[in-house]
Amino acid sequence: MAFVATISDSQPRRASIQSLVELVSPGMARVNDLILSKAGSNVDLIPEIAKHLISSGGKRLRPMLTLAFADMFDYQGDGHVTLAASVEFMHTATLLHDDVVDESDMRRGKLAARKLWGNQASVLVGDYLLGQAFKMMVDVGSLEALRILASASAIIAEGEVLQLGAAKNIATSEEDYLRVIEAKTAALFAAAAEVGPVIAGQNRELKQAARTYGMELGYAFQLVDDALDYGGSSADLGKDIGDDFREGKITLPVVLAIARGSDADRAFWSRCLEGEGIEEGDLEQAIELLRKYDALTETVERARNYGEKALRALDPLPKGPLNDALADTVAFCISRVS
Amino acid sequence: MAFVATISDSQPRRASIQSLVELVSPGMARVNDLILSKAGSNVDLIPEIAKHLISSGGKRLRPMLTLAFADMFDYQGDGHVTLAASVEFMHTATLLHDDVVDESDMRRGKLAARKLWGNQASVLVGDYLLGQAFKMMVDVGSLEALRILASASAIIAEGEVLQLGAAKNIATSEEDYLRVIEAKTAALFAAAAEVGPVIAGQNRELKQAARTYGMELGYAFQLVDDALDYGGSSADLGKDIGDDFREGKITLPVVLAIARGSDADRAFWSRCLEGEGIEEGDLEQAIELLRKYDALTETVERARNYGEKALRALDPLPKGPLNDALADTVAFCISRVS
Numbered sequence: 001m002a003f004v005a006t007i008s009d010s011q012p013r014r015a016s017i018q019s020l021v022e023l024v025s026p027g028m029a030r031v032n033d034l035i036l037s038k039a040g041s042n043v044d045l046i047p048e049i050a051k052h053l054i055s056s057g058g059k060r061l062r063p064m065l066t067l068a069f070a071d072m073f074d075y076q077g078d079g080h081v082t083l084a085a086s087v088e089f090m091h092t093a094t095l096l097h098d099d100v101v102d103e104s105d106m107r108r109g110k111l112a113a114r115k116l117w118g119n120q121a122s123v124l125v126g127d128y129l130l131g132q133a134f135k136m137m138v139d140v141g142s143l144e145a146l147r148i149l150a151s152a153s154a155i156i157a158e159g160e161v162l163q164l165g166a167a168k169n170i171a172t173s174e175e176d177y178l179r180v181i182e183a184k185t186a187a188l189f190a191a192a193a194e195v196g197p198v199i200a201g202q203n204r205e206l207k208q209a210a211r212t213y214g215m216e217l218g219y220a221f222q223l224v225d226d227a228l229d230y231g232g233s234s235a236d237l238g239k240d241i242g243d244d245f246r247e248g249k250i251t252l253p254v255v256l257a258i259a260r261g262s263d264a265d266r267a268f269w270s271r272c273l274e275g276e277g278i279e280e281g282d283l284e285q286a287i288e289l290l291r292k293y294d295a296l297t298e299t300v301e302r303a304r305n306y307g308e309k310a311l312r313a314l315d316p317l318p319k320g321p322l323n324d325a326l327a328d329t330v331a332f333c334i335s336r337v338s
Numbered sequence: 339m340a341f342v343a344t345i346s347d348s349q350p351r352r353a354s355i356q357s358l359v360e361l362v363s364p365g366m367a368r369v370n371d372l373i374l375s376k377a378g379s380n381v382d383l384i385p386e387i388a389k390h391l392i393s394s395g396g397k398r399l400r401p402m403l404t405l406a407f408a409d410m411f412d413y414q415g416d417g418h419v420t421l422a423a424s425v426e427f428m429h430t431a432t433l434l435h436d437d438v439v440d441e442s443d444m445r446r447g448k449l450a451a452r453k454l455w456g457n458q459a460s461v462l463v464g465d466y467l468l469g470q471a472f473k474m475m476v477d478v479g480s481l482e483a484l485r486i487l488a489s490a491s492a493i494i495a496e497g498e499v500l501q502l503g504a505a506k507n508i509a510t511s512e513e514d515y516l517r518v519i520e521a522k523t524a525a526l527f528a529a530a531a532e533v534g535p536v537i538a539g540q541n542r543e544l545k546q547a548a549r550t551y552g553m554e555l556g557y558a559f560q561l562v563d564d565a566l567d568y569g570g571s572s573a574d575l576g577k578d579i580g581d582d583f584r585e586g587k588i589t590l591p592v593v594l595a596i597a598r599g600s601d602a603d604r605a606f607w608s609r610c611l612e613g614e615g616i617e618e619g620d621l622e623q624a625i626e627l628l629r630k631y632d633a634l635t636e637t638v639e640r641a642r643n644y645g646e647k648a649l650r651a652l653d654p655l656p657k658g659p660l661n662d663a664l665a666d667t668v669a670f671c672i673s674r675v676s
Contacts (some may be wrong), residue, residue: 043500097465101458124498125462127435130465131492134472138485146484147476152471160462164383313343 007061019325020064027067027081028060034085035315038132049113049125053092056110061221061329062090062192069196069210072322079199086140086149087192089133094156094188096126096247101160102247145195152191159183168248168274170266176253178219186218193217207314217330221303223303224337226251226327227296230287231337252302254286257295265289300337307334347489353673357663358402365405365419366398371571376470387451387463393447399559399667400530401426407534407548410660417478417537424487425470425530432494432526434464439498440585483533490529497521506586506612508604512593516557524556531555547654554648555668561641562675564589565634568594568625569675580621586611590640592624595633603627638675 021028038052063084065081070080098104100119106112114122130153137146141295163180167174193214197207229244229252244251250273258269272278272286290296314323351458352636359366377388401422436442437450438457444450452460466492475484501518504510531552535545567582568591582589588611596607610616610624628634645668 013446041496041499043496043503045499045503046496069633097461101461119457119501123435123439124495127468127498128492128493131488131495134341134488135485135492138481138488141481143476143481144480147473150469150472150476154466154473157462157469158379158381158384161379161383161466164458164462165381165383185484289574 005285013331014328015331016320016328017059017061017332018328020329023325024064024067024071027071027084028064030078030081031060031063031067031084031088034081034136035088037307038085038136039129040091041128045117045121046125046128048098049117049121050092050129052110052113053095053107053118054088056107058091062091062188065189065192065217065326066196068322068326069193070200071196072318072320073197073200073202073206075200077199079142079145082136082140083145083149083195083199084192086133086136087169087188087195089129089136090149090153090156090213091188093126093133094160094184095131096122096129098160101164102224102249104243104247106243121329140199142195142199145198145223148191148194148198152155152187155183155187159187166250168250169213170250170254170258170269170273172250172255174252174259177250177252177255181222182215184285185222186215188220189221190215205316209313212313213310213317213326216306216313217333220303220306220310220330221333223252223306223332227299227303227337230290231296242286245272245283245286246278253290253299256298257290257293260293260295261289296313300334303334303337307331351669352666353669354666355397355399355670356666357659358406358667361660361663362402362405362409365409366402366424368416368419369398369401369405369422369426372419372474373426376423376427376474377467379466383455383459384463384466387434387455387459388430388467390448390451390454391433391445392426394445396429398426400429400526403527403530403552403555403664404534406660406664407531408538409534410656410658411535411538411540411544413534413538415537417480417483418534420474420478421483421487421537422530424471424474425526425533427467427474428487428491428494429526430469430500431464431467432522434460434467436498439502440587442581442585444581455502478537478538480533483536486529486532486536488564490525493521493525497525501587506588508588508592508596508611510588510593510605511598512590515588515590515593519557519560520553522552523560527556527559528553543654547651550651551648551655551664554651555671558641558644558648558668559671561590561637561644562671564591565637565641565675568628569634580624583610583621583624584616591628591633591637592635594626595631596649598631599627600635638672641672641675645669 035054036051039054040047042268066084066087067080095107096113099107100122104112105115137149159180159182163184166176166180190211191214194207194211197210218234226244229241229251254269254273258266261269268285268289272282311327314326317323373392377392378385387629399511404422404425405418433445434451437445437452438460442450443453451463475487497518497520501522504514504518529552530547532545532549535548564582567579567589592607592611596604599607606627610620648668649665652664655661
C-alpha cells in the first residue's frame with residue numbers, strides 16, 4: 001500500500017475507519033437519536049428533508065471526531081454527544097445550501113434535496129438546521145465550544161463565497177484554492193475535533209493538537225475528494241464523476257494542470273470552465289490532461305503530506321485505541337484514492 | 339387620528355418613532371460602527387453585499403428595541419450594543435434568504451441583492467452574516483441571551499418553511515397565517531426586546547414584559563405591512579404594491595376576503611394565487627375585492643388590537659422617556675397605514 005510506505009517514521013497503519021466506528025459506536029447511537037429528534041418540527045417538510053439527507057449514508061466523520069476527542073480524555077457528560085449532533089447539523093445545512101449554490105442534481109448517489117423539494121425549501125431547511133445546531137450548542141453551555149463552532153460557521157460561509165469567486169476563473173492560484181478548502185472543509189473538521197478536549201476541560205496544548213489533527217485531516221480529505229471527482233468510479237463517490245468539472249469548479253488538480261500546460265491546454269480549460277458549458281468529450285480530454293501533467297497523483301501526494309501532519313498532531317495526545325483509530329482514519333481517508 | 343381614539347384607556351400617543359430614535363441614538367451610532375466592522379471580510383463580495391443591504395435604509399427597529407430595553411434598566415456595559423448588532427445581522431441574513439426564496443426583484447426600493455449579485459451569493463452571504471451574528475453573541479457571553487436568539491433563529495426558519503407551504507394555497511386559515519407571522523416576524527421582535535432586560539440582569543416578570551411587547555408589536559408591524567402591500571404607495575413601502583400578490587403569498591387580507599367572498603371570488607383568488615401567474619388587471623380586481631369585504635380595514639383593526647396588547651405590556655416596566663417612546667413606537671407602526 002503506497003500510503004503506508006510514505007509515512008516512514010510511523011508504524012504501518014490499517015487504512016480503515018472500522019476501529020474508529022467501533023470505538024465511538026455507543027456515542028454515535030445517541031448522536032443519531034438526537035439528530036432525528038432535533039430534526040423534528042411541526043412543519044412536516046422539515047423532518048422530511050432533514051431525514052432524507054441524514055439517512056442518505058454519509059460517513060458522519062465529523063461527529064465521530066468530536067466523540068473520539070472527548071472520549072480520549074474520559075469525558076463523562078452528555079455534552080460531546082450534543083456537540084457532535086450540532087456539528088453534523090452544521091454540515092448538513094452546508095450541504096443543503098451548497099447544492100443550491102452549485103445547482104447540483106445528485107448528493108451521495110441520491111437526488112439532491114433541491115431536486116426533490118426545490119431550492120426554496122433547501123435554503124430554509126438549511127437555515128432551520130443551523131438554528132437548531134446553535135440551540136443545541138447553547139444547551140451544552142460551553143461558551144468556548146460555542147465560540148469555536150460559531151467561528152467555523154462564519155468561516156465556512158466565507159470560504160463558499162470565496163469559492164464562488166474562484167469558480168469559473170482559471171487564474172485561481174494554488175494558494176487561493178488552499179484558502180477555499182481550509183475554510184469550506186478543514187475548518188469544520190478542526191472545530192469538530194477541538195471541541196472534544198474543550199468539553200473535557202483539557203489544556204491549551206491538547207486542544208491545539210486536536211484542532212491541528214482535524215485541520216490537516218480536513219485538507220487531506222478534501223484533496224482526495226477533488227482527485228476522486230476526476231478519477232474514482234460513480235459507485236465509489238456516490239455521485240457522478242466530473243461534477244466539479246461540469247460546475248466550473250477550479251480544484252487543485254485543475255490548478256496544477258493549468259500551471260503545467262501549454263497555451264492550447266489553457267484555452268481548453270478556459271473554454272470548459274469559464275465558458276458557457278462543456279461539450280461531449282470534454283471531460284475525457286480534461287482527465288487526459290490531468291493524467292498527462294501528473295495533476296491527480298500530485299494532488300494525492302499533497303493530501304499525503306497533510307495526512308502526515310495529522311498523524312504527527314496525534315503525538316502529544318493520550319496513547320491508546322482511540323489514538324490508533326484516529327491514525328488509521330488518516331490512512332483511510334487517503335486510501336480512498338490510492 | 340383613528341388609532342389614538344381606539345386606545346381609550348391610554349394617554350394619547352404621538353404616532354412617531356422620533357423619541358425612540360433620539361433616545362437610543364448614542365447606542366445606535368455604536369451599533370452601526372460594529373455592523374460595518376463585522377460585515378467586513380477579506381472576501382470582497384461579502385462587505386459589498388452586506389453594505390448594500392445595511393445602507394439601504396431600514397428603520398433598524400429591532401436593534402433599537404434591544405438598546406431601549408437595556409437602557410431602560412440603566413445597563414452600563416457594551417453587551418446591548420453587540421446583541422443589537424447581532425439582531426440586525428440575523429434580520430439581514432433573513433432578508434437575503436427571503437429574497438432568494440420569494441424570487442423578489444426589489445428590497446426597500448432598491449434592486450434586491452440577488453438581482454445584483456445572484457442567488458448564490460445571497461444565500462452564502464446570508465450564511466456568513468448569521469455566523470458573524472452568533473460569534474458576536476458569544477462575545478457577549480450571556481448564555482441566556484444566546485438561547486433566546488438561537489431559538490428565534492430556528493423559529494424564523496421554521497416560519498419561512500411554513501409560509502412556503504401556505505404560499506399558493508388559498509385554504510390557508512387565519513390561524514395558519516398567524517402562526518407564520520409569529521415565527522417569521524414577531525419572534526425576532528420578541529427576542530430583540532427580551533435580551534435587553536436579560537443582559538441587564540432583570541427578573542423574570544420584566545423579561546417577560548419586554549418579550550410580550552416585542553411579540554405583540556411584531557404581529558402589529560407585520561399585519562400593517564400586509565395591508566400596505568395592497569394599499570400603500572410605492573414610495574411609502576420602498577417596494578412595489580402587490581408584491582405579495584404576485585408572489586402568491588396568502589396574507590391576512592386575502593384570507594379574510596376569501597372567507598367572506600363568493601364562489602366566483604374564490605375562483606378568482608385560486609386562479610391568481612394558486613395558478614401559474616396573474617394577468618393584467620388582476621391586482622386591481624384583488625384590491626377591489628379586499629375593499630369590498632373590508633379585508634384591509636379588518637387587518638388594520640387586528641393590528642390595532644395587537645398594538646394595544648403591546649402598550650399594556652409596558653405597564654410593569656420602568657416609567658420614563660423610554661417607556662413613553664416605546665408606546666409612541668406602537669402608534670407609529672400602526673399609523674403607517676391609518
